[in-house]
Amino acid sequence: MAIMIPEKPRDFAPASQEGLIFDALALLSDDYYVFHSFRITDTRDGTFHESETDFVILNRTKGVICLEAKAGQVRYENGCWLYGNGIPMHNGGPFNQASANKYKLMRYISDGSMEFVLEKCKFFHAVWFPSVSKDRLKSMTLPSEGDKTLVLTKEALDGPEEFIDRIYALHLPSNIETRLSEMECDRLIREIFCPQFNVFPSASFEADLKKIVFHRLLDEQAGILDFLDEQLTAAVNGAAGTGKTMIAVEKARRHAIAGERVLFLCFNSQLKDYLEENYAKDLVDYYTIAGFACKMCNAVAPDYAKLKDRLEDYYISGSFPYKHVIIDEGQDFGSEAIEETDIIQLIHDIIVDAYQGGTFYVFYDRLQLVQAREMPKFIGDLDCRLTLYRNCRNTENIAITSLRPITENKPKVFEGAVKGAPAKIHFCESVQNEKERIDSIIDNLAADGYRDIVLLTCKTEKASILSDYVNKGKYRNKYLFTTCRKFKGLEADVVVLLDVDKTTFEQDNVLIFYVGTSRARIKLEIAAILSDDDCKEILTSTLNYQGKVRRAKKDFAGALNAIGTIGIQ
Template identity: 25%
Template sequence: DDAAARAGWEAERKVYEALARNLPDDWTAWHGLRLLEGRRDAEADFVIADPRMGFLVVEVKSGRVTQSDGRWYYGSGRPMERPPLDQAYRAARLLCAAVDREMGRRIEVPFAVAACFPDTDGDVRPTNADLRDAVLLAADLEDPIPALRRAFAARLVPGNAPPSPSWIDVVSDLWGRDFEPKIEPLRRIDRLEEARARLNEAQLAVLRGLSANPRVLVEGAAGTGKTTVARLYAEEVAWSGKRVLFLCFTDPLAHWLDASFAPLRSHGLEIRATTLRRLAHEIAGGGPPPADHAGWMALLDAAVERACREAVGADVLFVDEVQCFGARDLALLERIAGPERPMWAFLDPAQAFWERPPLPEGLARGAVRFALPKQRRAPESLAALARAYADRRADADLARAAEAEGTFGLVVRRATEASAERALADVLHDLDASGVDRRHVAVLSLVGRDASTIVGRPAVANVPAVPADAPSGHEAVVVDTFLRFEGLERPVVVLCEGDHPSAARNYMQRMYMAVTRAAARVVVVAGPALVDRDPILGPVVAERIAAPGSP
């Protein structure tokens, strides 16, 4: 049932995080491999490779596991159908066969098996010596490496692996091609996070060096971490005792930033985030917000008339996604900033969806310009795909390469609303069933809210859904438009409605902005319209439609 499934995912998350903290540099780990050979199949919760010893398959069980008279029991008291070590052994044998098959000869990589019970305290290890060291309990997860080394030594099945680690490369290749993965190989996202932390700190050091300048324009392409760096530096400025106002273009980004500032406000710091238009609403006197574009334009004009330095209780302004603001927005920003108020503006001209005016002279005059260095915030295959959309370049091989690596997926269905809904249901079901936490998934429509058939619904494909600015957005599947999700990201992003007629305008820009919202994987639900509309995915979509038995 759902409760048992979520308990299982939570147990695997504990193991994941323990390995992410402690895995030796020369070890490699994969999470969630479904192994297939003919009619036989098995799933390995974790596979850990030591180039000197072989590989270890770890079976994870949630709840308080017990053992009695040679049988293993779940916390509910129900006996397990198969002992966890037997399940690990079956998966290990299938993995060995797959490696042999791929390398074209019998390699017989040495392997061992282990079981891990992250929710079990005390000691339920088997009493016989050859199995005792093959079980890891909750206490072992503080640093699981010694226990894993004992498992290697206790259960190692001899083999004749070559001295080179080429078999590890084969496993990685097989993972993307022959296996059905749960999500990225275990360490991929962790390496990206580590790189982000290092580069964020380096970028912050540069911003600190620019702090004597009253105006700084910081330019950074998608993937340079400009929003994260802006947030971190805004917090530093707040800690220095200054009042900080962080202005955004979209409600979801403002909501996320303001929630992240809440702990600082609990310490008495004055820092908040809002959208420029909500600030305009405050300045203009409040009341019901405008219902249409013309109403907002009139409100902005009124706010410009009433705005003055005292209208904003802030010593320093931070403004993100400046490239999105129109002429009236910029006029209000110029009036608020005045000639002297310190302002840090962050922008990416490549992510502008509409034609926008340049910064007014009053904002740009005397500003120091700084370009954030490139930062790898997504797998290179996914970043290359995004660059192709940005460059309006046709290259179907980039999509094929990303799909082979496991960073990209393409689901092709007939051009009917019902089939598109079924395709999305299949994608979400597969992600859910394979252990991807729903809070790691965003479903983004490539059209606006009025045209979309999925945005604004309480559930999509029977999965509870929330907009990007919902208070519960951090713990549920987000379903929203690609424009409202600007500045945010999720590990997995599912893109829909690209074949809608209204998505044809500026289609490549839509795809560029949407693909860059994913930290690890993008899945596109595509219809036949993309054959002509998308020069990158079009050839692949055509191949899938022409294939026998295509849905």
């Protein structure tokens, strides 16, 4: 039996008898391929072209035949091919149509990447009149474009192979002989006659859709912005992912549009660089608090005592160059040097006392207190304090995982939030095993179409297992590698959290885990070196696990709302 593609005939007009011919061609031996209703569509020089060949027959050792089928009564009168009802045939009749389709197919192959096939494969065209007998054909006088050798009659319906092979046996003026290898024949089928593909949303496409959802301004955030229009000073608290930086940036933008200068302070230099790169705006100056001290004092290192003197001069003269001050990551401004000089409170006083309509806003997360021991005093002194509750950065599963070690409260997500895939915890047996696992994770993510991938260590860069493999902050010269502390305030589609071990979940370090995991928007992968005993201890001491520990690693992953894996995935 021939290989029929498709396995059943496509839709056809009953009068054409293509179903009968399809069944007959199926009787060919299994080294024949038969393609029914083969269409070629292309545009050339702005003109749309379309053709359809009733059947294309392919044999690796014999060649290709483009076959037109014409059933019922057919006439040729006054130089015109006519159907039995007298209607003229399109394309100049069956022979011209079959010949034209043959050359279109050859051109289609030539335009692709298989032009070499034309030099090692015969191409023919033929016409099948299933209603005409062999004897009747002998008595017919065909027009000049028709050759009876290229005609199949109703006798071929019982077994077409000998009639087909008679055509294949013809010689061509070019002396081409068919000599396609099995690989070449398979490629011809796969790329020309029957290409196969599967259209599915890539991971990157899904990530783009999720980011569109995340970046919508929630009612809660819009309400905060509207409220701040009437409030000159405020401290806005919110867990990771609740949109604090988004609101802060939008508030700065609105002031700049109104023609008023804004000082935007944060703690991390990477966050400052990101804000400058993505939200640059005339009249908005982004600084770290250290960078601002250097700028104000014209120094290469921050001297907060000198900054205090400079700010006092501004207070007296009323010449501070900014009308609005916005502080992001406010919880990190509690270092001793900053607190002792009281410079943030002084900036607040300058704004409130010197500028009518001047504003001072602080955005902070008490759960991300990793750069200082205590919350800065100036935050508690502000009269107005607001709280954001709904997570709009992370998928619901990532938000749950990030909060599990530090609170029993479930994250509040907005209606229609993306559920997302659970985080994966990859349990590694050794440092070398973790390095191999990280490479495997990255390769799989890249193959899935993810591009925005960041590697975060729960330790320092020098203490990380990747310390010897990082060049200028990049792993494999491509992927950003940094600490959870330094990446605080930023986010990425995918976070690979590494150097996770027993110490990660100790009281002094567990907030680092929260900071790192909450940076992931779409996907979270965690590489950990944890024994069964380590998992048991963390379950009882940190995660308040109440059940009986049966399979320590699996129970540990489950307690973190994650999937545990062992071995290269």
